[in-house]
Amino acid sequence: MARLCSRCHHRIEQSDGEEIHACAKCGAEAGLEEVVATPFAMRLFAVCLTGAVLVAGSAIAFAVV
Numbered sequence: 001m002a003r004l005c006s007r008c009h010h011r012i013e014q015s016d017g018e019e020i021h022a023c024a025k026c027g028a029e030a031g032l033e034e035v036v037a038t039p040f041a042m043r044l045f046a047v048c049l050t051g052a053v054l055v056a057g058s059a060i061a062f063a064v065v
């Protein structure tokens with residue numbers, strides 16, 4: 001798991017059972033937010049969107065040429 005400092009956006013890797021009380025970079029003790037992994041459905045959507053953009057892009061390129 002990782003935490004993200006909301007003050008300086010420094011990413012802190014946190015191992016299991018380890019407690020992080022302050023940001024290693026700016027020393028902020030508050031605002032260390034847990035970084036949640038991107039849900040699978042969200043990733044799938046991003047892949048589909050990227051694919052659609054690529055297909056549309058090449059279709060337009062062929063239409064122009």
Ligand SMILES: [Zn+2]
Pocket residue numbers: 005006007008009010023024025026027028
């Ligand atoms: Zn920080």
